[in-house]
Amino acid sequence: MKAATTSIDPRDRKILSVSRILGYAFAFMLIFIIAMAMIPNQFFIVSTRAVINAPVQLIASPIYGRVDKISLQVGQVVNLGDVMATVSNPNQDQTSLTGLRLEKLDLTEKLNNTTSVAAERTEQLNKVKTQIDSVKAGVLSELSAVIVNSQFNVQTYQARLNEQDALLLRQQTLLKKGLISDTSLEPQRQKRNAAQAELDSAKGELRRNEIVQSLVGRDIYTGGTVAANLLTLEMQRTKLAGDIAEDNIEINQMTERKQQVENLIAREEGRLGKTGAAEVTAERYGQIVSVDASFGDFVMQGQPVAKSLDCTEAFAAAVYRSRDVTALEIGTPAMVNFRSLGVKRSGRIYKIVRYFNSGPENRYFAKFPEAEGHEVYVLVKIDEQTAEDGSVAKQNNDKFFGCNVGEEVIVSLGETITSRIARYSKAVVAGLTSPVSILSASASLDKTTGPRLPADKTATP
Template sequence: MKDETLLLDPRDHKILSVSRALGYVFAFMLIITIAVAMIPNQFFIVSTRAVINAPVQMIASPIYGRVDRIFLQVGQVVKLGDVMATVSNPNQDQTSLTGLRLEKLDLAEKLNNTRSVVQERADQLQKVKSQIADVKNGVISELSAIIENARYNVQTYEARLNEQNALLQRQLVLLKKKLVSEASIEPQRQKRNAAQFELDSARGELRRNEIVLSLVERDIYTGGTVAANLLTLEMQRTKLAGEIAEDRIEINQMTERKRQVENLIAREEGRLGKTGAAEVVAERHGQIVSVDASFGDFVMQGQPVAKSLDCNEAFAAAVYRSRDVTSLEIGMPAMVNFRSLGVKRDAHIYKIVRYFNSGPENRYYAKFPQAEGHEVYVLVKIDEPSGEDGAPAHQGNDKFFGCHVGEDVIVSLGETIVSRIARYSKLAMDRLASPGTMLSASALFDKATSPRSAAAEPAIP
């Protein structure tokens, strides 16, 4: 047989080698395909209570007066500095300027007070977190000691059971030799049974304490005085975190209003003594979603003439149960399904908000879905579609009016194992390739092993 193989033509050898190589490649690809097919590839958390939303910007009149001209219509795209309307008031005096200055002083005082309150609450929150950590460590230490003692008891009862079994076996041997009676064996059997019962009770107590320790390590408290204290501290921490989040939202609102008032003051100071008219100017890029004034209307100072929104700030707000999002991370992929269009768009998580205050009326274009106390808001940013060359193809604001704000959608969170491995690999390669991370091996190891920040901390939308 070997001689016949050696007599083959060299070209036949090559064909045989190529056939074997192709067979190995095919088998290898088949194994990979089966392995990938067995990996779950579905999103694991889905919410049907979700809506596309975006913050609304007010285009307000700087003075009290009559609308002389207006250049606005719904769907119009405006840019920063565009003149939207003209308001005139021949009898304009410094009353509005004085009111603006008083409002600025009032806002400055409120900002200082609110920042002080936030700092106090943040300090108190840190103390509560320290107390929770100390109490939890104490409980874990106590349970560890109890478990150690329970293990010692189990060993003791096992030794006692072995002793009673040996005595019982001895009595049974004597019974076979008819040296003792059947009635004399029963007390020894009862002692053996009692030792077995004590051993089972000790093992049950050990198992119960191990379960309690496992629950405490996962922040699950089943009962008892210590558990009640920990739950009380957790409620304090939750309440303080919610109050701090609301205060920060209020600070952002007051800061934005203060900036607007300062702009109005500068505009009033430059306008007074020259003309009795003022221009209504767009303060940022956006798209008009409503026009609230028309030619000839009288408007108050600060009254909205129109409302606009920026599609770049649009997001999907979905409601999930708190326990379902504990393992989620900021930046995790998601998918948004537009029901009316039947279109699915890739997205990513950018905030997880436990407590949310929508602020003043009309702050957002649409109302947020109703959430219960045990639920949270997951805010999702929709990724820009890729162009033909792989670069992001920016979708203009006027392609779809209002970028679907107010539309109910379905949001799915999660990613496949393959995509997660690819994402982590890409992040690792980017970190290694960036000039800022070209450090020593020890410094790189320190960065890689630093604790990850919690994803479900209260955030500000």
């Protein structure tokens, strides 16, 4: 009987082995799928209120006059100093120069006032921060003292409970010996239960104070007069920080405009007395997105003849709820979905602001999506496309010129665990295969194994 059971057909044994291998493979795949399903994404939130935007550069006429020559078309690439048009005014006088000087004086005064206001708000913000730190330190110190007192109460009530337990045990011993009755044991049992209740209450008070201390340490205030004062100070700090950010934006805009006016004044002073014509030139690289004047039109000084933008400055502006992006940091990965093109581009968060507008003179190409008081703007810088060899791909100025500005997109913030693992794996492989790492590894190997010997010599023991 034993010989019959041990002699198995080799074909049956192969079938059994294959079945066992397939079973192990199925179990491994099942465990892997369950594990991947239990691992959540790092972070992933989506906004459908997003648009591709970019700062617009105005190509403006330096004087009042008639357009004599213009050679511009939408999509045209312009470089710094390129002549875009020619404007003439035979009756040119110093009216334009006077207007520019008055505008410079006005900009200088506004710039000084705004700078002074920003400095005052910064000083006030520092005072509020110091006050918040002082109040918070005082609250934490007071809570520490309360916790120490609570710990002492717990120790006291614990000692009292131990004493009552000993007395109750003594009464129970006397009851077993028949020296006292059962009725005389009940008062001692009640005293012991009362001591236990006092100890539980003291422990609960200690735990509550420890929780409050932990919450205050993490800037979470649950109630009370001190918590209300801290919340008021936090609101002041937030408002001051937002006002300072707006002041800095306004200062940057006025500084840029002042520099433009100074350039126009210098150009006007050099032109007066020579000719009644001026050239409209581009002040930086970009692509023409609109032509606002044609041959024979009369234009005012500073009136835009055309508008251009630089695709390297394009970004996606998306609206999110403030609480959804509180934990996000600058540099968080993002994905921008161009719905009309059916393509996706990766990017990074480079700014999170509460208030943002188009600025004077249509500073941005597209209007920002409407945001409510509890929402913020998340600005995403789109990564440059790379070629197959890993180099940055050259942009085709004829295809989708203007970087798709004004197009509504879907922005997803965060990075899945699988993409994160893939990114880390690529970084590790790149680090291991780089010449520097190989050289350092070989050097460390030489240090640990000793000096190398020539090929015709062997090491002696």
